[in-house]
Amino acid sequence: MPIEVYRIDDRLVHGQVVVGWGQPLALGFIVLVDDQVAESAWEQDLYRMGVPPEMAVHFESVAGALSRLPAYRLLPDPGLLLAGSTAAMRALVEGDPDIRHVNVGGLHHRAGRSPRLRFVFLDAAEEADLRAMRARGVEVSAQDVPGAVPVPLDDLLTRSGG
């Protein structure tokens, strides 16, 4: 089965991912890509507890994900890839031509970021990352849960919080 969703979300594993997307897509696994979490056992313990026992979670660095993505795509259940930052997703897109869609699921308030949607705040570097992904032909849109209307990148970058 393919990886159904490639999602950027700074909360990584949370309810919108596990229940909001997990239930309708009947997700069997999550690939969590974050260099820091990939090296931190206690954080992995924490994230693992947010995922239902019947759903597998694989922790990967960006480099690890790039080498193992083809294998994950061969797993029998549908999966979701989660990256905590635009930079990590950009690196994945640049290293793996099979990523065609990127879902901006949640980047929250932090100093230096400007509001774009209620669940998307971006700084200049993050905007550049998203544009670079689109320049490679990847469809980038913001959408928190499956029932919401996706907001295309061009539209997203002209918004100011609404």
Added chain:
Amino acid sequence: MMEPGTLLMLTALGAIVGLDFVSFPQAMLSRPLVAATLAGAVCGNTAAGLLAGVLLECFALETMPFGASRYPEWGPASVAAGAVAAVPGADLDTTARMLPFAVLAALAGSMIGGQTLVWLRQFNLSVAARYRDELAAGDASAVRSVQWTGLVIDFGRAGAVTAIFVLALVPAREALLGGLNAVSGPLSLAVAGVLAVGVGGSAVWKVVRSVKGYRWYLAAGLAAGSAAAVLL
């Protein structure tokens, strides 16, 4: 027309259930089953409020409040629906004919209520922004002010939304009471009931479908329910 005392009590009820939804204490008093039934009781027709509450609860099974995504606010809208359904001195047939309108009004009202929550959150943000320096310095009184302002404004918001809904919908009900004679009570109940139970059924399916063997659990429930229906 509605007595001012009744309107006041409905407004207070709406404020309490509206506050309960997100801010305090999230005891699910805001669910349609509770809010509409209590509103029916306030208006002197608990059975009609309960009927509206049950139908709306089936619809509400589908909208779970996940994270920061947008979702309908059932409390004030359900209070208004309970009040609309509880026609003073009405027989069951009149209540039945009024139910599709009450349910429809509550569904629309829940979306409007949800939008007012978005405004509340934007307002809360503006309050927090006013105290930004104090919050950054760890000033406890700023934290308290931000918190209490949010709670008080939410209470007022929910009360105002409820009062507006009731004031708009009860006169609309009066205007409709004569005009809905063309449709029978049984047909109105059948349509509202089938839609509510259908939507509720699909909502439950979505939640349980990831459980192994869920069809057997649903079937066991159906069998038990059917047996109860025959025996009772």
Added chain:
Amino acid sequence: MTAAPTLPVGTWLRVFVRLFAVQGSYNYETMIGNGIAFAAEPAFRLLPGGRDGAAYHAAMARHSRYFNAHPYLAALAVGALVRAELDGEAVERVERFRTACCGPLGAAGDRLVWAGWLPFCSALALLAYGLGASAAGVLVTFVGTYNVAHVALRAWGLRAGYREGLKVAVALGSPVLRTGPLHVARALAVVAGAALPLVLLRVRAAHPMSIGVELGLAALLAMALARWQARTDGWRVGVVLLLLFFIYSVVR
């Protein structure tokens, strides 16, 4: 881990009561951050220097920043953060913990409460209605059953969070949170399976005409909505159909 310092009963109670208002200033920037600081504040008064101390102000500033979690399981975070502050954990570790625990606490709470216990209690109350319970009986069934677990979950969360501190993953591994949602979902399937037909039966009780046809139609609608679930929410379809009926009933 060293034993947790004992908190005075009054402090426990103040923190516990405030937890019910943790979402009181919810906004799109800091989410429930201010609520976390508001709830934990009575315990921060025990930091060195009390309310006038630098540690107290630093903790208040840290914890009023962005935070998001399921509101009930925020109790677990508040317990853990209070313990971390009172233990004098390194600031960087506390910050890292705040970031890491938002998502898992949200996911665990959403699974157990919003997608589990709430629909279960709702279905249980609908079953009570379908079996002929009075309005008071239906309300007591729903509000009572729901809140026994709601209050218990907040109380457990606060205590477990405080006991485990930053090792709160241990508490999140509790069978209630791990396998609880599965059992609740099974119970939901059984109870809702029984409740929904009985609800239709009682709604129509005064006019027992063609209940078989109506049950069939409701089942068909449920299956159709389930099939279209990726494309639309069922309740939106319900609204449209109800609106069409209402227009028909007015213009006929």
